[in-house]
Amino acid sequence: MIRRPALAARLDSPRVLGYLLIVPAAIILLGLLAYPLLLGIWLSLTSATIGNPGQFIGLQNYATIFADPIFRGAAWYSVFYTICAEAGKLVLGLALALLLNQRFRGYRVSRALMLLPWVAPTVLSALAWLWLLDPQFSAISWLLLRLHLIHSNIDFLGHPWSARMSLIVVNIWRGLPYFAIGYLAGLQSIPKDLYEAAAIDGADGWQAFRRITWPLLMPITTILVAFSSIFTLTDFQLIWTITHGGPTDATQVFTTLAYQRAISGGQLGEGAAIAVSPIVIMIVLAFFVVRSVREK
């Protein structure tokens, strides 16, 4: 009779209860996240295929993929896609935040609507983009034809460069709201008297932006760009839905190529090596994220 309360008290001590409460999260994250992460690195060092564990072959998969022009093209486009898309999201997102930061009628509605691309399932909006970029029935081509800006339909996804740029535009479309809302929060935390002081000193709008707004937004910029880059560099849904990496591998990225080699082609080892290869870039980005989160 006396043992139960004692046991209950012991279970309730911060040390014991603390460990007990994190058990469910630990099981999920160790079993389905940490273990697969290490297994992925191991797989990339083996000749595993679907249904065959293979054997340790050292860095041979990496040697194979680095010699493969399709992989090098994919690595190049992944980086190019990320840099262009991040630049676009930063500029357009900041501009939208500056616009929304001026109080006006319809502010709340605009802010609510603007987040829709981020909220809607990417694959479904990507399907709508695919239809908008259709070689035959594209509404964009239709409009440009009627305005006499072009003479025939644009085959957006049929040529390497137009396909690459189209995907970047769609990625900007989806990620811009995240930047805008992040920047909007940043702008609203800048004290108003800084601008008043600048105005008294005779600074114009552009000077105030360069000397006050931009430097004070720098920490948020680092977080937004580093964070968004990690997920843009490993983007799958958008590219897979719209181009499948085509035309002829022109828009292949790390993730789509890894999927094709490992899941469609069954080459688990080689696929794992492709999937693991952007990790070096991601660790650098993660370092920036962790550092700027710590500083706050």
Added chain:
Amino acid sequence: MNRKLRIYVPLALYGVFLMLPFLWMLLTAFKSDQELSQGLNPFWIAHPTISQFTNLLTQTAYAQWFANTLFISIAATVLSVFVSYITAYAIIRLRFPGSQVVSTAIFLAYIVPPAILFIPLATVIIQLHWFDKLWALVPIYATFLVPFCTWLLIGFLKNIPRELEEAARVDGASNLAILWRIIFPIAIPGLISAAIFSFTLSWNEYLYALVFMSSSVNKTVSVGMTSELIRGDTFQWGQLMAGALIGVLPAVLVYFFFVEYYVAGLAGSVKE
């Protein structure tokens, strides 16, 4: 007048760009196949019809995919919010030895993208005999939901004053009782935030569902539409856009219902 133009003209341009795909779903979903193939003015619906919706719901497995996505999203959300709440509580309020390490590990887990995990995870799923089992997506989605929600709730619990629980502790309440009776009711806005983000992220997920589910009855909306409604080069655009429209709806409804939570949560994720 000048000021108004400087705001509303760029705002309208943003509006057109950001709303375009949604407008396009609406404009396409209510057209017949016949109208779509004629190359008429795409910005106008000549003969509005709901035939695309009826065909989608009667001739394809769409309703099943929709039910699957709803089930998975709700189950993954409930599981993840619960697990994240007790984890965040343990880290912030109990401060057991090593809680700082756990907190950092969870943040790192948050930035591991699914794209580098899906291949080894596939082999794990096969070994566990979870392949092509719909419910398996619940713990799998928890791998990205739990880090996210825990991180969000840590930020939230930090701001709850300690006096409340000190008072309860003086009255003899156990830590577990404080977790449920004192902190839980105060944490509800944070839990709602975590839940709506989890729901949106689950509804959005594609890669894991694509790789780990194979039979039609186990597919989610995004996977079913891209793998079964697109056959070769023949695109049933009317049906696809009708499906996209219905598929976007739950995420958008939840969003409009909780708009302020989303804005605060997203803004908080860069400020915390």
